[in-house]
Structures are given as structure tokens and as C-alpha cells.
Amino acid sequence: MSIIKDFLLQLTFMVVPIFIYYTFITERVKTDKNRNLIMTILWGISILFCMSFPVSYGQNARLELRIIPLLFGTLYGGFWPGIFLSALIIIIRLCSGFSIGFYNTVLVLIFSLPVILYFQKSFANSKKDKRVKVAVSLAFYYCMFGLLFFGILRDFSAEYIKVQLIHLIFAVVVTWVFTLLIENIREIHQLRLEMQNSEKLRVISELTSVFAHEIRNPMQVTRGFLQLLNEPVSPDKKNEYIQLSIEELDRANEIINDFLSFGKPSINHFEKIEVGFQLQRVANIIQGYAKNHKVDVKTDVRDNCWIYANPQKLNQSLINILKNAIESMPDGGSVWITCTSTKDGYIKIIIKDQGIGMTKEQIDRLGSPFYSLKESGTGLGMMVSFQIVRLFKGKIYVNSEKDKGTEFIILLPEMT
Template sequence: MNVIKDFLLQLALSAIPMFTYQPFFEERGKQGWREKAVMAALWCLAVMLCMTFPAHFGEGYRLDVRVVPLVLGTLYGGPTTGLFLAVFTVGYRLAGGFDPGFYNTLGALLTAFPVVLGNVRRFQAADKAKRIRLGASLTLLYAFVGLLWFQVLNGGELGTLPVQGLHLLFVTVVGGLLTAFYEHLREIRRLRSEMLEAEKFRAIRDLTGIFAHEIRNPMQVVRGFLQLLDDPALPPRKKEFIQLSIEELDRANETINELLDFGKPAGGDNEEVEAGFQLQRVANLLHSYAELRSVTIHTERDADCWIRANPRKLSQCLVNILKNAVESMPEGGSIRAACSAEGDSRVLLTIEDQGVGMTREQLDRLGSPFYSLKESGTGLGMTVSFQIIRSLGGKVRVTSERGKGTRFAISFPKSDR
């Protein structure tokens, strides 16, 4: 019973990072270096506490679940956090001296930890179900390797196998349970954020639909009278003023059209569309625009990338993203636009540029109404694009690094054509 009680204590200790980080940092949506440092420190605290209060059994033998915060901290925090945790684990265990337990810790790290590091990208790119399976299986693998090292260093202590078997089972369950718990919390946060965004968009759509029509009507009247006043006999200075006025009215009208597009539902009139063809068509349309800015667009497309979409809306979405990619490279560069099958059920469109990139704060606000990184931008183009993607059942993932460029990965359900 004491062993079970100790294991339950270990469970509570290994869950400290999630229960602490979630309400104070994850809920605020911040992911800067300070938040990552705090998360790494919390994982280290969990490792230290698990090692400080182990489960005792047999003649001086101890077991703990340090493997859970070590593995999950690496998977969620990335390779840098993982290496920091590994060094901390070895250093803290070294305080107990060069006994078999230290060599057991070192052997397990050298043998199993590279496997965990090799699965970080796979874990971070996976969906919820795959993450839970990976979290549990990598925790089991690490703990099993530690058990093998224990048997080797202690000359095959078969009498300890029942307790070690319980330890393996417990570690696997805890690894999967904590991964599922953390993923569930993140999903709740995402759904709440989407609900707030939907409410905000609904209110903005109602307002923009009303005001856009009321503003555009008198503007069209003013533009018509300005055209009537544009007489060849007028002095050049006055003709210039009239022309500038008409151009500014046209620019304002474009903004109003974006407002109207924002107010319209993005779905409807969907049909079978070859996504690669649409991407190639948009790239061809923007070819001259890109050349004027010393930008080249390279396209790649696989066959059989059919989706259900409104062709006009899909083109509008791709034009917005590609045009932004061109404008993000004031010194010129190249853009890679590709369409490929993502398994048997989805189609992936990727657009990568070599532009100025974005900070984490800018990425978090990307797609918000009226938020733009361009001086003359309204911020509605990207908002409408994100709406179109969502209405087609798509998912968009944007990654960016300041000074190195931005990558859009847009995934759509594949059509059963």
C-alpha cells in the first residue's frame, strides 16, 4: 500500500507544470521566451520533486516517475527544453553520488532520450489522438529502457520485477493521462477563443453590412459629378485635383467592397475544384505584379488534389495570401507555392516566402479584423481569407520567423471524386 501511496504522490508532482502553467500563461495566449522559460522551470521542478520523494521498495530500491515530466517537457517544449531537462536530471542525480542509480539514470538518458528528441517534430505536428498515443508510448519506452538498465546494473534482480512492472504500467498510464488532460485543456481554450471570435465577427458583419451600403451610395454620386466636371478645357492643375479625387474615391470603394465581402457568408455554390489548378492560375495572375517587385513564384502541384469549394472564393483567398507574400519582400526574392495530397483524406496548399517575417505577437493577431502590417492596408483581406478557409472545412497553420519569411499551410478535406 505504501508503494501505491508513493506513486499517487508522484502523479500529483508530475502534474504540477500543467496545473500551474495553464491558468497563468496558456490562458493569456502568450508564448514568448519568458513563458517558455517558466514552463521549462516548472518541468524541472516536477523532475526534482519526483526524484526527491520516490517510492521505496525492497532493500534500498527506489522508483519515481521523473520520466513523465522529462518526456512530456521535451515533447511540448521542444529539443532545447528537452536537453535542458536532461542535463538538470543528470546533475541533480549526481548529487547522490556515483552509485548504480546514477549510472541507471545516465544509461537510460543516453539510450532512450535520443528517440524522444527524434519524435518532437512528429509530436508537435500530430493531432490530439496521435499526441496522446505518442506521449504514452514514448514514456513507456523510456521507462522500459530504464528497467533494462536497472536489471543489468543489479545483476538481474528478478524479485523486484512485480514492482517494476507496476511502475511501467503506472508510468504509461500517467504519461497518456497527462497528455490527454493537457490536450483537452488546450482544446477548451481554442473552442472558447473561436466562440469569442465568432461573436465578434458577427457583430462586425452586422455593422459593416449596414454602413458599407450607406456610405457607397453617396460616394458613387460624388464620383459621377467629378467625372462630369472633368472637362478638357479645365486648367491642368484643376484636372489633376479631379483625377486625384476620383482615385481616392476608388480606393475608398475598394475598402467598402472588402467590408461587404467580410459581411457575406463565405460558403455557398461549392463545386468540385482542382486545388492545384486554382493555385497555378492565381500564381499566373500575379506573375506580372511579382516581377515588378523582383519576386519569382515557383509552383508545384500533384495530381488528384480535388476539393469542394467555390472557385471564386478560393481564388480570392489565394490571391490575398500570395499578394501579401509578394509585398513582404521589398528587396525581392522567391515564393514557393505547392499543392499536394496529405494522406488519403486531405489536400495541403503551402505558400512560403522569404520576406520580413512576423513576430509571435503579430502572428497571434493575424486574421483579426482591421489588423494589418501594411500602412495602407485595412486588415480585412486576411480576415476574409481565414473565413473562406474555415467555411470550406479547412485548417490554416502559419509559421514565421522575423527576417527569414513566413509559411502558410492550408489543409482542406479531399473531395470523394
């Protein structure tokens, strides 16, 4: 039982450096040089404990797996870690005095280390299966030299050969198991890094699409007003169109600023706003775009509907929904915007169109990234609208019937 416990202790001295390195070091230490240094120190500590607590079995028979930390430190670390770990083995062995064991250790290292270093570069550039074969072969080579030199320094006896064969088998098997373990961990770690990079690219792609979508809205509205200015209009209407165009360009500038500061903590500037006024303003903004699509925008809003929100974000959300409502009517029609207060403390905004409508499955997917009923749509505008309503601690419901239109119901907490 004591032999099993000592052997498990030897295995623990192998597992702990691997666990520490791949759990705490690889993610926190950025440079390869520093990672290599830490890994060398960990394998050095492993060698120290392996040689300090060997497995004792039979008469003068000892089993310690110092070959494995030396092998892994050299193959994964390179030349200098191999030299350092070899020197450490010699120093620890020297502490026991000049003996046959010391001379055997030195001779084995002299003949084995150059071979390990020779195969280190090919090992580093090889794939998983070949790495396992190289590591196992080198462990076998090292142990065979140990068996040979120890037999030369001592008499070859049946007991000696038995002890050395047990040592060789254990060393080779444990090397095979731990090489597989390290390679699987490295493979998983590499896959995780690739997934993280893929996620970063996906986020960048989404942000680019959102940015293009949100900038396109005020630009299209401004273009609509500029087209209206080409037609004969009264001076008052002309001034109104110019003012609304300037406001939309300002909104585009605010969106650009939001994206530029995306990496910084988001600070939402909420204020007391009158929903009826904002709805009327949004209706005026979208009017030019609606006329180009032969759509009438009709409003029925109550005064004194106050909420605590960000007016720019509220307008952004409403414009996205109105724009979708207008585009859902290719042959023209009407959009109704109403605003009332409810008995349960909400301001209810209803946007209703006469468009193509949606099925229940389409409604359920509404607000998901990259889901859109339009051929060139990204679905991000609706996603942003849903997020903004949730930001205001509101609720949004959609009622729709195919070929009969859609009704958006937005509930926002009323200021008390």
C-alpha cells in the first residue's frame, strides 16, 4: 500500500506543474519568454520532489520519474531549460555524495541530453501523434542507457535487471500518458483561442453592420427632406425641412460618437421627457421618407405623458420601428401613431401599419440579430429598438397577421 501511495505521489509531482501552467500561467503571462521561464521553474520543482521522495521497493530498489520533467522541460522549453534541468538533477544527486548512482546519473545525461536536444526542434514542429511517439521513444532511450550504465558499474544480476525493467516500463507508460494529457490540453487551449478570435471577428462584424444601419437612417431621412426642397414649398416648410435635416445630421454625429466611445463604460443620460412631443417630432422626421414610399403618417397623441429616458435613444428606437412599418407597405398605405397613459402606470405607444404582416414564428424571432424580412436587411435596427425599450425598463409587444398589418405596443414606465 505504501508503494502505491509513493507512486501516486510521484504522479502528483507531474500533474501539479501542468495544472498550474495551463490554468494560471498561459492566460496571465503574455510573453513566451516569461512563460518558458515559469514552466522551467515548475519542472525544476517537480524534479526536486521526485528525487526527494522516490518509490522504494525491494532491496535497494528506488523508482523516481525525474526523466519526465527533464524530458518535457527540454522538449517544450528548448535548449536552456534542458541544460538547467540537467544541472539541477546533477546538483541534487551530488547532495547524496559521490556514489555509483551519481556517476550513473552523469553518464546517462551526457549520452541522453544531446539526443533529446537534437529532436527538440522536430518535436516542436510536429503534430500531436508524432510528438507522443518522439517523447515515448526518448524516455525509452534514456532509461535504456540508465539500465546499461548501471549494469556496467554494478554486476548484471537477475534482481538488478528486474528492477530496471520495472523502472523502464513505468517511465515509458507515464511519459506516454502525460504527453497525451499535455497535447490534449494544448489542443483544447488552442481551440479556445480560435473561438475567442472568431467571436471577436463576429462582434466586429455585428458592430460594423449596426453602425452602417444606424447611420443610414438619418442619412435617408435627410435625403428625403432635401428632395422635398426641390419642390415648390412655402418658406416656413422650407425652414422646417432644413432644421429637421440639421437635427438628423446631428443625430448621425451622436451615433458616431456613441460607437467611438463603445469601449468605454456606457453612461446613459436620462431626463424627464414628454412622449407626445417626441412622437410628434419623430413623425415630422420620418414624414419625408414616408412620402417617398406613398405612406401617410397619422398621429393621435395625448399631452402630459411624461417618462424618464434618453430622448435621442427613444427617437432612435421609434424611427427604426416606423421605418420598418413604412417599408412593409410596398404599395403605400397609412401608419398610425398613438400615445395614451394606462391605469397601471405606463405610457402606451402604439405604432400600427397596413403592411404585409408577420406569422407567429416571424414575430418570435423579431429582435434577433441578423433576422430580417427584408432582402437587404440586417435585423439589427429592430434589435437595437428592443434593447432601448428594455433599457428604459419598458416592455414591447407585437401583434400581427399575415397580409393585414402589424401593431407594435410599447409600454414605458410613467413618471409619478
